[in-house]
Amino acid sequence: MEKIVILTGAGISAESGLGTFRDEGGLWSRHPIEDVATPEGFARDPALVQGFYNARRVQAARAQPNAAHRALARLQRNWPGEVVIVTQNVDSLHEAGGAQGVIHMHGTLAGALCAACGHRWPAPDEMAVGEPCPACTRPTARPDVVWFGEMPYHMDEIYDHLAGASIFAAIGTSGQVYPAAAFVHEAIAAGARTVELNLEPSAGVSSFDETVFGPATQVVPAWVDGLLGQR
Numbered sequence: 601m602e603k604i605v606i607l608t609g610a611g612i613s614a615e616s617g618l619g620t621f622r623d624e625g626g627l628w629s630r631h632p633i634e635d636v637a638t639p640e641g642f643a644r645d646p647a648l649v650q651g652f653y654n655a656r657r658v659q660a661a662r663a664q665p666n667a668a669h670r671a672l673a674r675l676q677r678n679w680p681g682e683v684v685i686v687t688q689n690v691d692s693l694h695e696a697g698g699a700q701g702v703i704h705m706h707g708t709l710a711g712a713l714c715a716a717c718g719h720r721w722p723a724p725d726e727m728a729v730g731e732p733c734p735a736c737t738r739p740t741a742r743p744d745v746v747w748f749g750e751m752p753y754h755m756d757e758i759y760d761h762l763a764g765a766s767i768f769a770a771i772g773t774s775g776q777v778y779p780a781a782a783f784v785h786e787a788i789a790a791g792a793r794t795v796e797l798n799l800e801p802s803a804g805v806s807s808f809d810e811t812v813f814g815p816a817t818q819v820v821p822a823w824v825d826g827l828l829g830q831r
Contacts, residue, residue, distance in 0.1 A: 603683075609771070656709055660709050674828075704753065713744035716740040762786040763786070770783070770802070784804060
């Protein structure tokens, strides 16, 4: 059975109202990345960082999955082989759209992490500065998201999936953030057919066998229809 490995980025959630790094006027445009998405930024101004992620958590909780999320869940249900979804997104829209076993390589807004002992627990809607860890009681709670300069989660598992992929698809990702930007090369080494589905060409577009450009809510369902129609 052919195994499909799918990497999704911010572009798949943009039409659900969740902005990307490059959107003008969105949350990300109001703060330099180094202030709100690095361990150093958190150490300098934890109130700014907690407030930023509290706002993102509220925004994500209000968002609804779109046709692209639902199409990938449909592919999981109907494809005769395994369909693995790896996401760079910290929202839960894949799961809300019906997907199973989503690998969140950059963590999730719904989670809290103790910077001292590593304990994880469900994040409150509003996380305060100095929030105590339920396990060690130290006031070191932070969002359970991977910041720049930190190692993404589940990398061994992801590389194992890429090594067994027959088809690799990158959807709504810029191709500029590593290690995810190199996943296409891992898939090529495994002999996979590769496809990029994006609003516009990514930085790594030349590495893909096939490219489809347009809004995710249009191109992803059409791609899924094509795959399922080939069965």
